[in-house]
Amino acid sequence: MNHLITSEDLKLQLGKVVIFDCRFHLMNKTVGSEQYRAGHIPGAYYLDLEQDLSGEVSQHGGRHPLPDIETFSKKLRAAGVNQQSTIVVYDDSRMAYAARAWWLLRFCGHQSVFILDGGYTGWVNAGGAIDRREPAVKQGNFKANVQQGWTLDRDAICAQAEQLTLIDSRESKRYRGEEEPIDPVAGHIPGALNFFWQDATDEKGFFKSKSEQQQRWIDLPRDKKIVVYCGSGVTACVNLLSLEASGINAVLYPGSWSDWCSYRPK
Template sequence: MSDVTIAANWLFQHLDDPDIAIADCRFALMQPELGRQQYESGHIPGAYYFDLNQDLSSPVQRHGGRHPLPDVDQFSAKLSAMGITPSTLVIAYDDSRFGFAARFWWLLRYLGHDRVVVLDGGFSNWKNSGYPSTTIEPAVKPGQFTPQIRTDWIVDIEAVKAKKDSPNVALIDSREPERYRGEREPIDPIAGHIPGAVNYPWQFATDDRGFLKTSDDRWSAFESKDEILVYCGSGVTACVNLLALTAAGCDRAKLYPGSWSDWCSYQV
């Protein structure tokens, strides 16, 4: 176990531990029903399913981006129903190189629960390692998740505008390079990036098998910065970079939850 990841063999050995809770976060942006279907076809025993649109986000409004942060009370109720208490170690996984599990990981920490990690290698590595899966959905458990929101962990569009040109602030765009450069934009109405942002694609945090890179010196350039602001298309995959920054010893970066989709909403 590291500060942010856990190995499949460790989880297998602790599946029956009452202080463990597991979240299946598999999802596909272009096929919103796929993650749930994959979960129903087979998941890690004891895992509860969390849908990006239904559980890890709130309804879309005119502003706020494509995946606004979830309603705290509703999200906390679902966390309680999977048995989470302050002592629970929560493990999140997906099959997208942390693309959705990191959103869950960040949300729990944002709400004050630091005992959360992601499964290194994701569900594919779990299956390839010969570990079991099941189609049985776990029952509701008695838990008590009490959120303690870290309001200083996020920034809105006005804060980004005010800080982005400061030499002491780093603004990181986590999207693919061609989206950052404005050469391709498959989702949002406007292509390009926030002026002043540098591009650090979220996929570079893992290898092609979905394991967190153990030596990642990409972040050393930001050691002298007073603030690090991170965004992506809608505040989801930016959380992979936040996870990688935490693994590298930098735990002060902030998320712009609305991200590029919120920025765009004020220009169309």
């Protein structure tokens, strides 16, 4: 299944699909909402990574634990999401946050979800319309149907270590433990392989071809269950998109390194 939509195709679907703007910046957490207010795709609602696409942070569970499903469902219903709605998500960060929304929506049982290829900049460059108005609250009937077996937590990873192939989606310097700008401990989960999430897209934020995605994973061992993680379970979703586009099944470790290292001495 194709999980992407082009700007040209989206232009034809305005008013027929539910659109979510997922722009965010980890180091300046108000930037995304400010960008949204300054201009967004007409009809788009805003989903904040930390307020909408993540849950409450605690000692363990990572920096961006999965949100409470009913709270998330209410947010979707307020944007008019129904069981049959087609949803389009976008960001301006090489799909980092849009992929989180894409994965989360599908985790909740909603399969008709597409990521805007090229993101907001691609939309603007394609002559797409821009609006500053926030759309009205609606009353959708969306009801989550959480997909079982789509995630694995730390305890399960420890218990099943010999049966798993772990993929660390962070850049190589963080994977190797040479630097760690966010989490209190550097390094990676023992045995994990490193596949940087940004390698799934080009510098303009367009998803690479199916053959290029498949080439990324050509040497990936297939004899074990594949578990993908990153710093906090966000950018790992770009690798999950790449794997799915390549016909490879994988699951998410939502807590990722930020959860894993919370059990280690600083």
